[in-house]
Amino acid sequence: MTDTVAAKARLEEMLAELTARLAHIETDLDEPADADSGERAVQQEDDATLEGQAELVAREIASVTRALERIANGAYGECTKCGAEIAAGRLAARPEAALCIDCAG
Incomplete structure (x- = not known):
């Protein structure tokens, strides 16, 4: 059996990082459009x-959240x-x- 305490800590760290990344992307997306058409x-x-990056990060968040639920x-x-x-080894990676x-596979 795996060390779930260490895995939980690592997953929580990943979740915090991913949530911060998503918030940063959303902030960038909320910037008003430039008046210059070019x-x-x-x-x-x-x-x-x-938006593509936000979708990928949201999927990663969901995956990490499901792991924490497990x-x-x-x-x-x-x-x-x-x-x-x-x-x-797979869980470590x-x-x-x-x-x-x-x-x-």
């Missing part, structure tokens, strides 16, 4: 990129698909991992 076009392209439920380290134990390497 600059506005560049800002729209940048906003599209930022810790709370006593199911952390078990593959959510087949029920096998997730290898310690990706503490939010929900699938064993066989099911992930």
Whole structure:
């Protein structure tokens, strides 16, 4: 069985970092559009990129949150698909991992 105390601490740290990153992206997206049409076009392209980043960060937040829920439920380290134990090395590399390497592959 994995060290859930250390995993929980690492996941909480990841969640805080991801939440801060998402807040920063949202702040950038909330900036008013430039009056210059050329600059506005560049800002729209940048906003599209930022929206994509926000979506990815939101998915990571959801993944980390689900991992924290698995810790709370006593199911952390078990593959959510087949029920096998997730290898310690995989959890060390990706503490939010929900699938064993066989099911992930």
